[in-house]
Amino acid sequence: xxxxxxxxxxxxxxxxxxxxxxxxxxxxxxxxxxxxxxxxxxxxxxxxxxxxxxxxxxxxxxxxxxxxxxxxxxxxxxxxxxxxxxxxxxxxxxxxxxxxxxxxxxxxxxxxxxxxxxxxxxxxxxxxxxxxxxxxxxxxxxxxxxxxxxxxxxxxxxxxxxxxxxxx
Amino acid sequence: xxxxxxxxxxxxxxxxxxxxxxxxxxxxxxxxxxxxxxxxxxxxxxxxxxxxxxxxxxxxxxxxxxxxxxxxxxxxxxxxxxxxxxxxxxxxxxxxxxxxxxxxxxxxxxxxxxxxxxxxxxxxxxxxxxxxxxxxxxxxxxxxxxxxxxxxxxxxxxxxxxxxxxxxxxxxxxxxxxxxxxxxxxxxxxxxxxxxxxxxxxxxxxxxxxxxxxxxxxxxxxxxxxxxxxxxxxxxxxxxxxxxxxxxxxxxxxxxxxxxxxxxxxxxxxxxxxxxxxxxxxxxxxxxxxxxxxxxxxxxxxxxxxxxxxxxxxxxxxxxxxxxxxxxxxxxxxxxxxxxxxxxxxxxxxxxxxxxxxxxxxxxxxxxxxxxxxxxxxxxxxxxxxxxxxxxxxxxxxxxxxxxxxxxxxxxxxxxxxxxxxxxxxxxxxxxxxxxxxxxxxxxxxxxxxxxxxxxxxxxxxxxxxxxxxxxxxxxxxxxxxxxxxxxxxxxxxxxxxxxxxxxxxxxxxxxxxxxxxxxxxxxxxxxxxxxxxxxxxxxxxxxxxxxxxxxxxxxxxxxxxxxxxxxxxxxxxxxxxxxxxxxxxxxxxxxxxxxxxxxxxxxxxxxxxxxxxxxxxxxxxxxxxxxxxxxxxxxxxxxxxxxxxxxxxxxxxxxxxxxxxxxxxxxxxxxxxxxxxxxxxxxxxxxxxxxxxxxxxxxxxxxxxxxxxxxxxxxxxxxxxxxxxxxxxxxxxxxxxxxxxxxxxxxxxxxxxxxxx
Numbered sequence: 002x003x004x005x006x007x008x009x010x011x012x013x014x015x016x017x018x019x020x021x022x023x024x025x026x027x028x029x030x031x032x033x034x035x036x037x038x039x040x041x042x043x044x045x046x047x048x049x050x051x052x053x054x055x056x057x058x059x060x061x062x063x064x065x066x067x068x069x070x071x072x073x074x075x076x077x078x079x080x081x082x083x084x085x086x087x088x089x090x091x092x093x094x095x096x097x098x099x100x101x102x103x104x105x106x107x108x109x110x111x112x113x114x115x116x117x118x119x120x121x122x123x124x125x126x127x128x129x130x131x132x133x134x135x136x137x138x139x140x141x142x143x144x145x146x147x148x149x150x151x152x153x154x155x156x157x158x159x160x161x162x163x164x165x166x167x168x169x
Numbered sequence: 170x171x172x173x174x175x176x177x178x179x180x181x182x183x184x185x186x187x188x189x190x191x192x193x194x195x196x197x198x199x200x201x202x203x204x205x206x207x208x209x210x211x212x213x214x215x216x217x218x219x220x221x222x223x224x225x226x227x228x229x230x231x232x233x234x235x236x237x238x239x240x241x242x243x244x245x246x247x248x249x250x251x252x253x254x255x256x257x258x259x260x261x262x263x264x265x266x267x268x269x270x271x272x273x274x275x276x277x278x279x280x281x282x283x284x285x286x287x288x289x290x291x292x293x294x295x296x297x298x299x300x301x302x303x304x305x306x307x308x309x310x311x312x313x314x315x316x317x318x319x320x321x322x323x324x325x326x327x328x329x330x331x332x333x334x335x336x337x338x339x340x341x342x343x344x345x346x347x348x349x350x351x352x353x354x355x356x357x358x359x360x361x362x363x364x365x366x367x368x369x370x371x372x373x374x375x376x377x378x379x380x381x382x383x384x385x386x387x388x389x390x391x392x393x394x395x396x397x398x399x400x401x402x403x404x405x406x407x408x409x410x411x412x413x414x415x416x417x418x419x420x421x422x423x424x425x426x427x428x429x430x431x432x433x434x435x436x437x438x439x440x441x442x443x444x445x446x447x448x449x450x451x452x453x454x455x456x457x458x459x460x461x462x463x464x465x466x467x468x469x470x471x472x473x474x475x476x477x478x479x480x481x482x483x484x485x486x487x488x489x490x491x492x493x494x495x496x497x498x499x500x501x502x503x504x505x506x507x508x509x510x511x512x513x514x515x516x517x518x519x520x521x522x523x524x525x526x527x528x529x530x531x532x533x534x535x536x537x538x539x540x541x542x543x544x545x546x547x548x549x550x551x552x553x554x555x556x557x558x559x560x561x562x563x564x565x566x567x568x569x570x571x572x573x574x575x576x577x578x579x580x581x582x583x584x585x586x587x588x589x590x591x592x593x594x595x596x597x598x599x600x601x602x603x604x605x606x607x608x609x610x611x612x613x614x615x616x617x618x619x620x621x622x623x624x625x626x627x628x629x630x631x632x633x634x635x636x637x638x639x640x641x642x643x644x645x646x647x648x649x650x651x652x653x654x655x656x657x658x659x660x661x662x663x664x665x666x667x668x669x670x671x672x673x674x675x676x677x678x679x680x681x682x683x684x685x686x687x688x689x690x691x692x693x694x695x696x697x698x699x700x701x702x703x704x705x706x707x708x709x710x711x712x713x714x715x716x717x718x719x720x721x722x723x724x725x726x727x728x729x730x731x732x733x734x735x736x737x738x739x740x741x742x743x744x745x746x747x748x749x750x751x752x753x754x755x756x757x758x759x760x761x762x763x764x765x766x767x768x769x770x771x772x773x774x775x776x777x778x779x780x781x782x783x784x785x786x787x788x789x790x791x792x793x794x795x796x797x798x799x800x801x802x803x804x805x806x807x808x809x810x811x812x813x814x815x816x817x818x819x820x821x822x823x824x825x826x827x828x829x830x831x832x833x834x835x836x837x838x839x840x841x842x843x844x845x846x847x848x849x850x851x852x853x854x855x856x857x858x859x860x861x862x863x864x865x866x867x868x869x870x871x872x873x874x875x876x877x878x879x880x881x882x883x884x885x886x887x888x889x890x891x892x893x894x895x896x897x898x899x900x901x902x903x904x905x906x907x908x909x910x911x912x913x914x915x916x917x918x919x920x921x922x923x924x925x926x927x
Contacts, residue, residue, distance in 0.1 A: 062217060064213070064215030064216065064217070064293050066293070067294050082752075085750075085752055085753075086263065086264045086752075089752075089753050090213065092581065092753070093213065093579070093584075094213060094215060094294070096579075096813075096814070097813070097854065105753070120757060121755065124728070124755050124757070127728050127729075127761040127855075127856075127858075128728070128856065131856060
């Protein structure tokens, strides 16, 4: 098993084809720290707005993108163990990126590990708040993992969520 | 008479044959007997990584890269303004090998900006080779790093021959003249003073672990040496000697072979030793304890200089070089090479014992890839040592020094990146991180509050009663716990009860929720043994090790997902075949809604509660969450807390369970903060689930207010639409006032449960 990493050449081409990657959306948990954003006394109270999360779109950074591409090659060759190890490298670089959790879940699905695929989908879903495309992909992964385990009714329900996410 | 003589000759011949078989088998067996080698996590380099060029240089030096003017061979680097050029060595990882290559790393503004290869192409991501952090050797046994002839500097065999065995290349395993000379010296002295053994004889002696010099043993040794000489080439014998010979002792660990001795005394590979360093190792051969360069530097220096003199007389080196080398210091590192982490290796060993026999680990030459981050490990070790020294001076204890343990993890992967088992980090003794099972005290509270949030009957602003508790136990006794301050606080919001770690309020909540539910929460998060369901459980009468505590809190830090803590990522055979992987696994053990509400309360522990003393010790922008823990009579001081990228658990106490006079906030907290501050951690961050809403409440009362309207206001997160009483005249006309609605909370919770429970 000698796979020498020469990322510059071939993967560079793949990445360049996508054009420059936009900077990732800032992922502050809730803006500033609690209690730091207080208006001056006497300011009228702002109406309590429903919590609509700021829309955002997850992207892979350059390093994670190269590793995901490498994992795709490994998975295409049937080497799911290596593909998963490569995706774990990507996750160590961007642990809060739902797209990588979905990729890892897809590898688990290919290995017939529906339980872990489902769990990865739910992890991705928890991180994907505000990104309907990522939420949709996470629900589709959950639906597929449920189907793999013969839970077709639940899978159909997850599919509806996936469609709902995309429609928003 | 003749028959008797013939029988004697036959017996002697058979005995020689027997010795021949024994020694050859030993030699062949030893040749490939090699403890498993354990590697740290490799450093991933990529554009955007927060790493300054000086930090990168430090990482290269940890891997023994040398700064050079020209990059003529792998293992060197040079600084050119805002970039570093590195001639990378070939590297073997768990999943691939990489050839030697040239890499240019551009840095600026405290981070890495780009990586380029020799042809100036962009490299998106690349790993430095993993640091060898130790090996798994038999208990009370031999450790070694086996070196191939190509890795041995030619000076070493030349020096060994000059000093120990001048006729090595020509004799047949023994050197009768040398033996006679030694015998003459010994007879004159009336005791055994000189060996006269060849290198081959020394090798035989080392194989059979006996240094007793009786005549029959000497004879046996001589026969075996001749047998070896007849069967194997001089080059093979020299290489075996270099890998076999005993060169030092480090606690339970016997340092065998020059490969490991070089790391042990100088912290670098054998191939990089200079003349005086080679001479010192050759000096140590004669008596590793008598000439121990750390304990007896004067003797070692004298003998090293004698070795240099002999080398010069024998023409191995030019006299001028020998004289120059004589003038230098010993050059040994103050402590056995930093790359020796007993507590971490202990965890690695225990992980692997489930799957491997002891023999496989100590003999089969496995390569074990771990999650250890050497920088984090070093920071954790020095912070613990430094703070315990300080605490010991402030609270002297007559009998024993304070002890402590630290576990650091990366929450989202479950990687255990550092373990400190005690303040004496180099000592391979009691591993408190794994084996000290202590009451968790208030560290249990987050799990009680999480269970309360999950019940749907509590939120962060819910007012609870901190009031005297009297529980009649099955034994007939009455349990009457108190607050740490011995005061009673009355009506307080949930968030304050947790932030200030109020015992009475917590017991009230816990009894309301029920012990079985709380026990189930602890087990879901990874508590191995079911806790005894007694009321005292609510105040942390649950014994846990620091590692177990890290497992429990890792789920809180990882958005309610449990992931088994891992030290080992993969095991590879000596031939490079993947044998075992420990893949990342996650299990959802709490709803995103409940865990987000809890984590936000744990953030307030740091800003408003028992963790606030950490604030000045941490970077101003770093958002962290955590909880202090103190067991009864101040016997255990805990702090467990996390940022986005790291979870750190610290325990401080006495081995004999004496009271410490320390709370979680005065003992473990400063250690925790000093470690967290150095880890380059990212802030805690999690997207707020859509069904939740952020509201402002008065911290002492829990009444809803608008920002700026009262003195002590905090932002908490509650389910959308939750009804909160408002402080009259403070922004809200109606009482109670609803939190921003989400409407579909119940529906969402049902959907979620449906997905998880099935």
